[in-house]
Amino acid sequence: MIGRLSGTLAVVQPPLLLVDVQGVGYEVLAPMTTIFELPALGQPVQLHTHLAVSETAQQLYGFLRDADRTLFRILIKVSGVGPKMALAILSGLDGPALARCVAEDNVAALVKVPGVGKKTAERLIVELRDKLTPDFGDANDIPLMATAAPKVDHSGEAESALAALGYKPVEASKMVARASKGQPDADSATLIRLALKGMAPA
Incomplete structure (x- = not known):
């Protein structure tokens, strides 16, 4: 089991990262909540990782915060x-926001996540109620070696990232268009953040 990666951030193509560890490139999928806080390309990075093994593939998932990895592991144990x-889910809702959704039985916020229907949202609330405290993942969990987020000046990259997270291309395009209003010089990380914020609960 690979529990942590320490290396150089070589590529950021949300949600895919490439981390160079002594000449070996590890492909890692990460939620946008992690990608927003990554160091610049070429800088050192450390990620808490989870290795998911299926019949057809092995995939690493990476998180700056151990609490986010813990939450990821809790989520994948939920049926469906x-x-x-x-x-x-973790791209649109951080730990505290998800905990609030669960505490408030906020099905409407959860069904905004691509792929989450009403039944799945209700199941999430039931199964997570005893596992998430209202302050889950709050400030004491310091991200590993986090600095400024990398900048990629292209709205198409933001749309591709949203599509990779499960949003339909037309929906992703509309989300980015709304996010870019009044933000003509926004980088892709900002556009993605604003687009997801528009889908998150108030």
């Missing part, structure tokens, strides 16, 4: 929630 859906 696989790694892809868990990644989408």
Whole structure:
């Protein structure tokens, strides 16, 4: 089991990262909550990782915060929630926001996540109620070696990232268009953050 990676951040193509560890490149999928806090390309990075093994593939998932990895592992144990859906949930809702949704029985916020229907949202609330405290993942969990987020000046990259998280291309395009209003010089990380914020509960 690979529990942590320490290396150089070589590529960021949300949700895919490439971490160079002594000449070996590890492909890692990460939620946008992690990608927003990554160091610049070429800088050292450390990620808490989870190795998901299926009949057809082995995939690493990476998180700056151990609490986010813990939450990911809790989510994939819920019936009907696989790694892809868990990644989408954590891209739109951080630990405290998800905990609030659960505490408030906020099904409406959860069904905004691509792939999460009403039944799955209700199941998430039931199964997570005893596992998430209201302050889950709050400030004391310091991210590993986090600095400024990398900048990629292209709205198409933001749309591709949202599509990779499960949003339909037309929906992703509309989300980015709304996010870019009044933000003509916004980088892709900002556009993705604003687009997901528009889908998150108030």
